[in-house]
Amino acid sequence: MTVAIVTDSTAYLTEDESSKLNIEVVPIPVIIDGTMYQEGVDLKRESFYERLAQAENFPTTSQPAVGDWLTLFERLKQEGYDEALVINLSSTISGAGQTVAGLASEIPDFKVHAYDSKLTVRIMGQLVLKAAEMAQQGASVAEITETLDALRETIDEYFVVDDLQNLSRGGRLSNASALVGTMLKVKPILTFDPNTNYIVPFEKVRSMKKALARTEQLFEAAITDVDYPIHAIVIYSNNETQAEKWMAELQARFPEVHFELSYFGPVIGTHLGAGSLALGWMRDPNSI
Known part of the structure; x- marks a missing residue:
């Protein structure tokens, strides 16, 4: 059985990676002031944050159309694939996985x-890359998902956002949390709740410097043993530039x-806003 690996644009793979490993990337729509863009196609990260700052209304995100999924699956079948394993961003962020x-049976x-990755961005991208490598080696869907499950259990992440307003307006955090964050000028540290898998506040720190230092402490404690x-x-x-400096220090x-x-990128940036930083980690996929 030949397995096609499919993911959405929030995996933030490079074109070289997706081409080399035959990964199908489905763009997620972003709507800015009434105009719909396709992430990674006609809306790139480099221009998105300028548009975000200039937008009259808060941007929103959508799902790929059902017809686009069906067209993709039909094409994959015609190309000789028997199955498609679709690795989507967390179901607590998007309903795309439920749609798939x-x-x-269509x-x-x-x-x-x-497959619900239960996360997003490049951490999810690492799962996708591992799945594609295994698929090229002839692994079954069951073998691939077993490996992804094992890797997913080792993942943790912390986000430091500059302002909670975007998450609040996008429905990802309560208005009360956004108000407190704005009034106290704090830099909230967020994470995915291990039980509900929703994005939740972890701690509130008074400066970006202190928030990054606290994130480093959490990272060190998590990987020590x-x-x-x-x-x-x-x-x-x-x-x-700030991210490069932090990574060099780490x-x-x-x-x-x-x-x-x-x-x-644009989809996740819509909710986290400008100035956000994160540190995510997992077992090295090459070690399993």
């Missing part, structure tokens, strides 16, 4: 499997960890 699951003689190599990712919105402090730099 509902289409599982294409005759072609199986569709929806693990018996496997760690792959970590520093993620930024429109503050690349690499000097934790030389045994492999770090990479990634970004919040």
Whole structure:
């Protein structure tokens, strides 16, 4: 059985990665002042944050159209694939995975499997890359998802946002949390709740410097006793220089960890806003 690997644009893969590993990337729409854009197609990170600052209304995100999914699956079938494993961003952020699951029996003689990554951005991207490598080696969907489940159990992440207003307006946090964050001028540290998988406030720190230092403490505590190599990712919105500086400091402090730099594209940037930074980590996918 040949397995196609599909993901959405919030995995933030490079074109070289998706091309080399035959990964299908479905763009997620972003609506800015009534105009719909496709993330990664006609709306890139470099221009998005300028548009975000100039937008008259708060941007919103949508789902890929059902017809687009069906067209993709039909094409994959015609290309000789028997199955598609679709790795989507967390179901607590988007309903795209649920939509895919509902289409599982729509294409005759072609199986569709929806996999909830329970996260997003480049951390999800690492799961997608691992899945694609395994698929190219002939692994089954069951074997791939078993590996993804094992990797997903090792993942943790903390986001430091400059302002909670975007998350509040997008419905990801309560208005009360946004109000407190604005009044006290704090830099909230957020994470995915391990039980509900919703984005929740973890701590509120009085400056970005202190918030990043606290995130480093959490990272150090989490990786101290693990018996496997760690792959970590520093993620930024429109503050690349600050992210590069932080990653250099982290690499000097934790030389045994492999770090990479990634970004919040338009879909996730819509909710986190400008000035956000994050640190995510997992077991190195190459070690499993």
